[in-house]
Amino acid sequence: MHRNLPMILALAFAALAVFLAPSFAQAERVRDLGQFQGVRSNQLTGYGIVVGLPGTGDDNLAYLTQAMKGVSGRMGLTLPAGVAPGLKNAAAVMVTADLPAFAKPGQRIDVTVSTIGKAKSLRGGALILTPLYGADGQVYAMAQGNLAVGGLGISANDGSKLTVNIPTVGRIADGGSVERAVATGFDSAETLRWNLFNADFLTAARVRDAINQRLPGTASVEDGVSLALNLPAEPNTRASVMAAIEMIEVKPAETPARVVVNSRTGTVVINSAVRLSPAAISHGKLTVRVDEKPTVVQPAPFSQGQTAIEPNSTITAEEENRAIALFQPGASLSQVVDALNMLGVTPSDLVAILEALKQAGALKAEMVVI
Missing domain, CATH: 3.30.1360 (Gyrase A; domain 2)
Incomplete structure (x- = not known):
């Protein structure tokens, strides 16, 4: 590792802090800060059937069988009672879409189709005419069309499988037709x-x-x-x-002081409004190492002894000598980043330090863990 890397990182974070400082905040348009009430999109949901699959659909699922009988009945075909058809070429799906503001009957919208059963892939399938409902239970659009699937799933006779992306979710561009407008x-x-x-x-x-x-x-x-x-x-x-x-x-108001921590990735984001009260931080690292070097002991010739293993353990402990970082009243983001980089803390260590500062009452910010 380059010996100047910590200093380079500190300078980069300091430059970012200066860029984000409130004195350099830019004015924003009203349309970027909010929106007019009622001028928004609405979510639509429907339950449908995808047919034409090459053996990658659901197999004798009760709800799919019932839905297929209903579709067949609307087409004038009556399936035999008590017989569950083989439905490997069909899949039960949920259809979702966003209805834009001021959408009028006859306009087209995109729809997303996702499996809800054991179907392996929707590639090559076509969605049968499906009503899309709003939160009030009314039908606002109808969806139908051939699916475009970006994923791929392949299986072999020996049980091996290969999956690329998500083959159980597809999309139909302009697959929905608006049937009812939403009053705004x-x-x-x-x-x-x-x-x-x-x-x-x-x-x-x-x-x-x-x-x-x-x-x-x-x-x-x-x-x-x-x-x-x-x-x-x-x-x-x-x-x-x-x-x-x-x-x-x-020019919007300065955002509240906030520290956002992603516990899964170790990412820590500190905004420019974060300030610290007087505090001192000492961060050290203790490493304990145990080395096992067993030796084999051989008996003397023609003796009654047996070969044995003699344990040989060595325990060492090392503690890094780290400096203490002192924060003056009102320390800003750049000073916090500079000091923590000088201490050489990792993202996980940084989370622990910030939590300790919060408990000590020195960190004037909201801690958000996602």
């Missing part, structure tokens, strides 16, 4: 509401002031998320005003 209240509500993505009173107040500076008397704060907007009732004028509001630039 855009053209009927007297007052429209605009909601922040993240609650913050200061940001909400700044957005209100920026809107009122452009359009006096238009916006008022309801809470830390919502602003009430008094807009013209005529749809054409209202749309123009909404477009103008979305492009207004606002």
Whole structure:
């Protein structure tokens, strides 16, 4: 390892901290900070059947058999009672889609198809006409079409298998047809509401002031998320005003001090608002090593002794000599990173240090473990 690597990392983190400092924060558009209430997508879900599979579908599953009988009945075909057809060429699937805001009947949307049974692959299959339901139980779209599957699954007679990506999930581009529009209240509500993505009173107040500076008397704060907007009732004028509001630039408030720890990967992210009270950190590493070197003892010639193994153990303990890092009041992100890099801590050690600082009351930040 290059001897200057710790210093290079420290300089890189310090540069990143300066880049993220609040004094250099850029103004953002209103459309990037929140959205108008009701102008959003809606999730749709349906239960369907994929047919035409080359023997990679479900096999005699009760719910699939019942669904196939229902589909056959709609087509005028009656299957024999008490007979479960072999359905290796079909699979029971869940169909999901997002219905965009202002979507109108006749427009097309993409759908995703996923198996819910023991089907091995959906490659080569076609989805039978499936209704897609919203949260209110109403049908908003119909889906049908040939699947595009990016995964591949192969099995041999000896039991060996090869799987590439996920062959049990497919997608149908423009496979759904919108049948019902969702009311948004855009053209009927007297007052429209605009909601922040993240609650913050200061940001909400700044957005209100920026809107009122452009359009006096238009916006008022309801809470830390919502602003009430008094807009013209005529749809054409209202749309123009909404477009103008979305492009207004606002400098958002500084984010709360937060430390995010990914316990699975060891990733630690510290934002620029993190500050430390006076604290001293000493981080050392104790290594205990046990070496076993057994020796073989041979008996003397013509004796009654037996060959034996004599244990021989050596125990050593080493503790690295590490310096103590002292943080002055209000230490910033760059100072924290510089000091921890000088201590040579690993990501797992960094998590332990941050938790100890939090328990000691020196870390003024929220710890988030994901």
